[in-house]
Amino acid sequence: MALRAALVAMLPAVVAAEKYAVIAAGSAGFMNYRHQADACHAYQIMLQSGVPADNIILMMQDDVANSSENPFPGQLFNKPGENPPDVYKGCKVDYSGDIVTGQLFMDVLTGNTEGAKGKVLKSGASDTVFVNFVDHGGPGIIAFPNGPVLTVKQLSKTLKTMQSKKMFKQMVFYMEACESGSMFPDLEKDGKILAVSASNADESSWGTYCGDAAMVKGKNVGSCLGDLFSVNWMQDDDAGKFKSETFRSQISKVTKLTNKSHVCSFGDKSFEDETIGSVETASSLSASPSDTAQGAVDARDVYLTQAMWAWQHATDKESKQKAWTRVTGIMKDREADEALFAGLAAAACADVNPERLVQCQHKFLHERMEMTHMDCHHELALAVHEHCPASEYHHSAGGWNGFNMKFARVLLNICEGQEALGKSTEQLVHLVQEHCTKASRDRAAEMQILV
Numbered sequence: 001m002a003l004r005a006a007l008v009a010m011l012p013a014v015v016a017a018e019k020y021a022v023i024a025a026g027s028a029g030f031m032n033y034r035h036q037a038d039a040c041h042a043y044q045i046m047l048q049s050g051v052p053a054d055n056i057i058l059m060m061q062d063d064v065a066n067s068s069e070n071p072f073p074g075q076l077f078n079k080p081g082e083n084p085p086d087v088y089k090g091c092k093v094d095y096s097g098d099i100v101t102g103q104l105f106m107d108v109l110t111g112n113t114e115g116a117k118g119k120v121l122k123s124g125a126s127d128t129v130f131v132n133f134v135d136h137g138g139p140g141i142i143a144f145p146n147g148p149v150l151t152v153k154q155l156s157k158t159l160k161t162m163q164s165k166k167m168f169k170q171m172v173f174y175m176e177a178c179e180s181g182s183m184f185p186d187l188e189k190d191g192k193i194l195a196v197s198a199s200n201a202d203e204s205s206w207g208t209y210c211g212d213a214a215m216v217k218g219k220n221v222g223s224c225l226g227d228l229f230s231v232n233w234m235q236d237d238d239a240g241k242f243k244s245e246t247f248r249s250q251i252s253k254v255t256k257l258t259n260k261s262h263v264c265s266f267g268d269k270s271f272e273d274e275t276i277g278s279v280e281t282a283s284s285l286s287a288s289p290s291d292t293a294q295g296a297v298d299a300r301d302v303y304l305t306q307a308m309w310a311w312q313h314a315t316d317k318e319s320k321q322k323a324w325t326r327v328t329g330i331m332k333d334r335e336a337d338e339a340l341f342a343g344l345a346a347a348a349c350a351d352v353n354p355e356r357l358v359q360c361q362h363k364f365l366h367e368r369m370e371m372t373h374m375d376c377h378h379e380l381a382l383a384v385h386e387h388c389p390a391s392e393y394h395h396s397a398g399g400w401n402g403f404n405m406k407f408a409r410v411l412l413n414i415c416e417g418q419e420a421l422g423k424s425t426e427q428l429v430h431l432v433q434e435h436c437t438k439a440s441r442d443r444a445a446e447m448q449i450l451v
């Protein structure tokens with residue numbers, strides 16, 4: 001008996017490897033229907049392919065399915081057709097409403113129960129983890145419906161914490177967002193994390209099934225149904241080849257299909273040749289792949305193109321008028337954002353030699369510098385969230401919205417130029433704060449006049 005007990009004690013603890021998934025949609029509002037449809041579809045794929053429901057954590061605003069604008073109340077569709085599956089059915093949302101923030105995402109991923117008051121990732125060193133984020137982004141930032149943004153600095157730290165806590169054997173992170181190729185600058189080649197982004201660091205990702213293509217059961221949904229990269233990997237998964245398809249082959253297929261932007265992969269490619277089933281397991285959710293690029297629209301322009309679509313298709317005079325007010329409102333929002341960030345670049349250059357002022361401003365607005373000043377970029381991104389005016393027609397939780405996030409490029413460039421400007425991060429934060437506070441005051445005054 002004693003011998004047997006001693007032998008048992010010597011055996012390594014055999015821990016069965018488990019599969020986990022964390023899914024997040026970062027937006028709110030009916031105009032962003034597609035992100036919640038993508039997220040619920042990803043949930044269905046994880047569930048039906050055998051990831052235990054207890055091991056899936058889904059966070060999203062959850063304001064779209066029951067929106068008064070939804071022509072199919074309580075249902076969401078991620079593809080057009082006569083009988084597409086309702087991806088909202090059985091889609092269990094663990095965190096919804098105003099608690100869905102970047103902080104929550106970090107807390108869930110790192111298993112921090114002090115922060116997240118619900119399910120958190122409990123995976124260990126022998127487990128596989130799949131993470132999927134869908135939403136708006138910009139250089140070095142991704143959005144959450146209740147703000148603030150999650151910066152590349154925060155994401156990098158989160159992934160490092162997960163590594164040091166040994167929370168996975170392998171982790172695959174699929175990210176759909178504009179400029180999402182900017183979010184994984186420092187993944188190691190042997191860190192067991194493989195990240196795949198919908199776009200490179202300098203371009204938009206694309207919504208799809210927009211406009212006329214958003215037809216479900218003979219009715220137009222009035223918002224894009226999906227995002228191009230997301231529906232491409234998910235319809236590929238739906239095709240049910242998990243057992244045999246490798247990440248390498250899925251990524252190469254999805255890269256070909258997602259031909260409006262450049263799908264990129266980062267980090268540890270050593271397990272690219274393993275089958276997708278090793279992380280996501282086999283699926284029975286079979287579906288015929290449809291032409292995923294029907295009605296594809298640059299994600300930056302989705303608000304405007306959908307508003308134009310609504311105006312074109314309004315049938316009575318009153319709704320036509322209302323739709324037109326929206327179109328012009330969105331255009332004004334965009335102009336104001338362009339002016340805001342051009343002004344910020346000018347303000348950053350205010351102390352340079354007047355002869356070089358135009359050149360300096362142009363550089364901050366348009367150059368594609370590589371990010372090395374992550375801390376500075378992080379501080380400025382938070383200052384924009386806190387102090388810049390909220391958009392009237394684009395959903396925004398603070399200064400950022402789905403259109404202006406591309407101008408995070410300006411912050412990145414200013415930070416890279418901070419030595420040449422002779423300004424500390426603190427001084428730059430102060431500059432953003434002043435510039436944005438003034439813009440907020442001006443905008444409020446303008447609204448007063450209009451009212």
Ligand SMILES: *[C@@H]1O[C@H](CO)[C@@H](O)[C@H](O)[C@H]1NC(C)=O
Nearest residue numbers: 061062063065066073074096
């Ligand atoms: C949506 O509406 C249904 C039916 O009224 C209700 O049961 C459900 O709780 C609602 N969901 C949300 C997220 O509001």
Ligand SMILES: *[C@@H]1O[C@H](CO)[C@@H](O)[C@H](O)[C@H]1NC(C)=O
Nearest residue numbers: 256257258259260291292293
């Ligand atoms: C992009 O892919 C779609 C299919 O998703 C195809 O119909 C289209 O021709 C492709 N465009 C280019 C330029 O390759």
